[in-house]
Amino acid sequence: MSLDRPVTPDPYELLPSVPSFEVTSDDVTEGQALKDDQVQAAGDTSPQLSWSGFGDDTKSFTVTCFDPDAPTPSGFWHWVVCDIPASVTSLDTGAGAEGGAGLPEGAFMCRNDVGTKAFTGAAPPEGDQVHRYFFVVHAVKEEQLGVDSDASPAVVSFNLAFKTAGRAILTGTYQH
Template structure:
């Protein structure tokens, strides 16, 4: 059975609800709740020692996309992340999980907020089954370095894509 990713917050290809959109606090012109969606996975491959989760917008007008959320070192017995687990102040991540720096410049979930009139952007949530207990990174490690580490340490991955436009 292949690794699969699902959510009670949205289905594949659906528009993300305002609860998950970037809050006004960030100054980008959006007024959402900035809560990371619920995510659950199943079909875990043998040899999985931890998980990583990310949210990436390949449509951002940056030349390199935009990383909205990166979590690594999620314990192997974890099968879901609760709604708002990406809030560093909520304490909802499993013990040992580590949020690392996003393109907002700090660890934690930063919701979608594409430029007005830019059309719908895709927000690709990915769960990675990792063959190491912990990646050799810290909270300030960039998403690019995390991606490099995951490239060489992922057994399998699954995605779930939401959309949003302004």
């Protein structure tokens, strides 16, 4: 089976336009390969993220990590964190560990495509094309997104389509 496929578009370009703001990381550099810590086989550690410049209408944040280049029609969700209070503007390295002890009060993780409520690192098939990992901070217009921790990433994304006030994107890459 050949894993050569055309590169998919930026999935966020397909959504309604919203204002952008800034997200930075001590662990992920825009357009560069992820560190071993963010790879499933070598660490499964969520990266540090900080954000700024979001609108005054922000009442909470949702953070996601999505790989649109996975060999599935729906891509692959690595991380979903909901209901981060608007007063919080960063997550520490490792905040996505199972159990959520590193998350701010009130925030929680939904199940990812591995089925865990945690961050799952990059794990593209060996020999596949370079994969992109979109770390996205969504500024949300409500204090709670309206989902619980059993929500699928698709349900979280559906809710975000109507409640996003702004979006900040940082994209890392990885190839096995």
